[in-house]
Amino acid sequence: MAELTYRAAIAHAIAQEMDRDPNVVLIGEDVGAAGGVFKLTEGLYERFGGDRVRDTPISEQAIVGAAMGAAMTGLRPVAELMFSDFFAVTWDMVANQIAKSRYMTDGQVTIPLVLRTANGAGLRFGAQHSQSIESWAMAIPGLKVVAPSTPADVVGLMAAAIRDDDPVIFCEHKALFAAKGEVPDGEHVVPLGRAAIVRDGRDCTVVALAAMVPKAVAAAERLAADHGIDAEVIDLRTLVPLDVDTVLASVEKTSRIFTVEENPRLLGWGAEIAAIVADEGFWSLDAPIGRITTPHIPLPSASTLEDLAVPSEDRIVSEIRRRMEAAR
Amino acid sequence: MAELTYRAAIAHAIAQEMDRDPNVVLIGEDVGAAGGVFKLTEGLYERFGGDRVRDTPISEQAIVGAAMGAAMTGLRPVAELMFSDFFAVTWDMVANQIAKSRYMTDGQVTIPLVLRTANGAGLRFGAQHSQSIESWAMAIPGLKVVAPSTPADVVGLMAAAIRDDDPVIFCEHKALFAAKGEVPDGEHVVPLGRAAIVRDGRDCTVVALAAMVPKAVAAAERLAADHGIDAEVIDLRTLVPLDVDTVLASVEKTSRIFTVEENPRLLGWGAEIAAIVADEGFWSLDAPIGRITTPHIPLPSASTLEDLAVPSEDRIVSEIRRRMEAAR
Amino acid sequence: MVDAVAATPDLDTALRIYRTMVECRDFETRAQELYFEGLVRGTTHLGVGQEAVAAGVAAVMRPDDWTFCTYRGHNHTLARGTPMGPILAELFGRGTGLLGGKGGSMHLTSVEHGVMGSYAIVGAHLPIALGAAWSAQYRGTEQVAACFFGDGTTNIGAFHEALNMAAVWKAPVVFVCENNRYMEYTPIASVTAVPRPAADRAAAYGLEAIVVDGNDPDAVYAAASTAFDRARAGEGPSLMEALTYRHGGHSRADPGKYRPDDEVAAWKARDPIPHYRERLLATGADAATLDAIEAESKAKVADAERFAREAPEPDPSVLETQVWADGGSSWRGPAHG
Amino acid sequence: MVDAVAATPDLDTALRIYRTMVECRDFETRAQELYFEGLVRGTTHLGVGQEAVAAGVAAVMRPDDWTFCTYRGHNHTLARGTPMGPILAELFGRGTGLLGGKGGSMHLTSVEHGVMGSYAIVGAHLPIALGAAWSAQYRGTEQVAACFFGDGTTNIGAFHEALNMAAVWKAPVVFVCENNRYMEYTPIASVTAVPRPAADRAAAYGLEAIVVDGNDPDAVYAAASTAFDRARAGEGPSLMEALTYRHGGHSRADPGKYRPDDEVAAWKARDPIPHYRERLLATGADAATLDAIEAESKAKVADAERFAREAPEPDPSVLETQVWADGGSSWRGPAHG
């Protein structure tokens, strides 16, 4: 076990896979000599050279398209989109080409690639540099979607994503870059599609992702300590594949469920969880399903406003408490 | 009253607004002299001239970006995206620029534009020319989303969309182009954000949109005639603003709800409806919420397969029947 | 104009080119008839009149080179040797179609023959072809990617990004613009700032302007030889503009009436196939050989039609296969157990 | 190079240009200090060293012309007369900031001053500026849109689409590439197929290649005069490339260490402000006037700092305003009544 930051875990994870497989290559803007604008790829250029770690022009369509073409012909490219908001610039490549080509060709092409991206709010970067786009990707058949909340999961899920034969959207949360955690020694792989129960509880289920996980856990501790509410917290870790079983089993136990989402209100991943539970878990439910989300607004840049927009520990506590008490 | 096809209603609606307001202009690929590849804008170029009806190169980012710049500076552009799938090529303009600029500038800019597009399946055009993208737009704060199911609504909602001071994504369903219906004489405007109850019923609520509306209505007639199930069918008409009240009032009456969606399974608009009802309408519900959707797959092109993929009248009947009977 | 002096196909190659053109023409002509019979479904985009480009470029390609083309991709798919029967069955939407009925005319792909896909969203495949070229470069295989697209495609962003990045990376990709003067129904000249939509942009990527008579397969062959040699030698991409014309409309039932009659007539008079026949006869081929090629082509098309007519509808079970590499489409995590 | 003969600013204009440059410099220098004090939040991108471009172009603009710029937009926003206080308050994330705290440094906008937005996703504003120009053209107002962007921006698709469509439509838009040699940390030359990322592409849109010394405000003024005249005369867009340099890093705390020391030193030695001061003194301005401008600038910045320091945090109630034109953010249909 070594303690790593979430930031360092990213380069560590990529290095682990580049060491293992010479077909793993990395491209993106400033990922090479500069080590990435968030220093997420530091040292990789020096270690693996310019052939395997390539800087690109500001050409997201070409970056992602090239990754696809390379993946179709034998490489396992990892491409960085500097901010997840920039997925919009290359959404055709992602949603129409990469996601659909295997199906359209009846399996003739295989597209093993990872699109990594700095996702989420917290740095006061405003509406165009702070979005959480994992729900955009979840809505597109043919994409796998991963969003780790800990350094260990960064390493384990990155390994699984790179080894996976399908395209994976890998969301690295900006607000977690400085977070520290233990990472197992040696090769570490966490299979896609398995949620983690990060806190056991009996009274309600709280489903969270990425930066919302530590907040949900902290909120759960306060709910337990201050209000006698024992929340089970689930870190989904991957949206596709989605670990429906873990969620349903938890709701069966708790009879109540909340989602904690950083994304805007409408059609965040929580809507899908709610819809699934309102169908497959309906008979377990004792109370309305609560979604704690950012309002349906673009994200503001001012720190005061950004902090108000994104679900906070306080808001999670008070919302769950209000609803749990109303339902009693 | 005159009978028009859905197709003809589009040009009719645009003409109505171009007549009314000289700031309404139309751009897009082949929209001018050629009258549109689906003949949706036929006659407009002849009637309003090349200054108001402009052909563009194949440059969706420029088309949509130009519409935004023009809208910010006094025009009311209507821009056509030939197929809704092409929104992906210009998603940055739509989701990051158009949707967010008013908020980011604290209201300094107003962006009254309409992005019209041929949406949906049914023509055997395959995965990249048959998508239903209204749910993509619904997930983006700052966009209004309209998807009419009848010629009258095409006219009335197009008028409202063009007159609206906010950006509107206007989805014209390919499978409905040939459908006929009565359109009121004279100026016809249908406000955004009002669903229509297209069939009254007591046993369950069926929420549909665009091409799924006539199928849902036909299915409801069969459910009533053959199985004694009296379904209320709601045509949402607009996803944003969303007429939550009409849906909740119906569920209060029926205690059961189904969505009928053409989009892939995960995070279609039905997930949002389900999530809202599982929260705000929870105490009305007597049974799980059922979503009838396309599987979570890209759309196949073969007619046999496409017909299997998209919800059919048969599937709607059997799914609602199965669930209604299970819950009895 | 690059003339045909640089590299000239030998007789065998020229006959191969002729065969390819004839087969493409016969296949598409019949496919269009079958469209009007209601057997070909969805949409089709014919390359009738443009065969010399597909045939001329394919003639310089190695079997392990890659073709990336558009919805107007029948010619390119055939030119690499993909069998006609499965293509036609795919156009019929049948289960034994090239893509099992999942892709249709606009997405023809035969990885086995180096046809890495037909792309239906304008411009998308230029970066993708560049990516394949990058992979060849990285692995040192000397494979080359050929990427075909239309004049209208030169105005979309992906074109620009791909050309620049390919040039910077010296990627072994040959971009071939088939300038048929129209983007769907709109004349390219009315929406493009320069007269030669591709060639007049080459300098923006540090590339040579290459314009070639796209109705002359030898000219195409010559230009392609140079471009492929350059790519294989590690000298980077090329962008060539082939001037040609589609005889018919843009797609399906489009009669192409937005085009002046005399323009259509002039180009039909320059039909690449009879012209090439003349040239072959003049340069040593005998008529019997050419007649045999033509007859064989007709027979192939007839066989393909038989295959397609007899092909079964897709089995409903395939609807949910091949979303993922495991062959399935489940979005749920593995069952706990 | 276009030299400064074509149009030369008269003394008043030259002084205005000087004032603009000095104010921009003083404002940004102080903003950077306040960033390190923790008062400026989020991110900032300074144009220190690049002021001559903003000042030279602004000097030819009419009050009703439009500016579209990037996240590196302080200079351009100031150059149009936007008051400093609200800009700085916006950088602080305060409620009386230019955008009420909703936009931040990267989105500065002052419609009142013709500043139609600072755009933070590379390339997006080129089509948008073209759209504004189209609207001016349609309404016959003779307004011109100026659109500023960096060298790195020339490699993204939106650049290509906007340039072509603007040229075809003869839209009154002036595209100004501020070539500061870097896209964030990567030298532009290493990712671009041509030496002059903008000018070497002009011909691809049928436009003249215009390269101008971006550290010489008179040269910028001259080139801009020609371009704006052309735009107003209905002759279409221009694309000019101004060679310049940012003294500091790309953003925030970036020290810009990826740049060779001698390169930085050489460009700092060509700092536009002291050079212009020299020229003004040499061509008729008196030192007292220039001193006064400098002192006034310092005072303005101090005032702005006071304003920003005293500015209140945004009221929580504004979080959900101004998504829609009705001022609100509700996504629900009107209540039934």
Ligand SMILES: Cc1ncc(C[n+]2csc(CCOP(=O)(O)OP(=O)(O)O)c2C)c(N)n1
């Ligand atoms: C991004 C995008 N925009 C629009 C279309 C619709 N469309 C299909 S083909 C076509 C014309 C393409 O013209 P060109 O590139 O010249 O190719 P050609 O059809 O002449 O072979 C258009 C506009 C599309 N498929 N993708």
Ligand SMILES: Cc1ncc(C[n+]2csc(CCOP(=O)(O)OP(=O)(O)O)c2C)c(N)n1
């Ligand atoms: C589409 C997109 N890709 C990447 C970025 C990240 N990014 C911000 S500024 C920048 C460099 C831009 O370089 P240039 O155009 O030369 O402008 P400069 O910053 O030098 O003024 C990059 C890559 C972005 N904002 N948008």
Ligand SMILES: [Mg+2]
């Ligand atoms: Mg063409």
Ligand SMILES: [Mg+2]
């Ligand atoms: Mg730069």
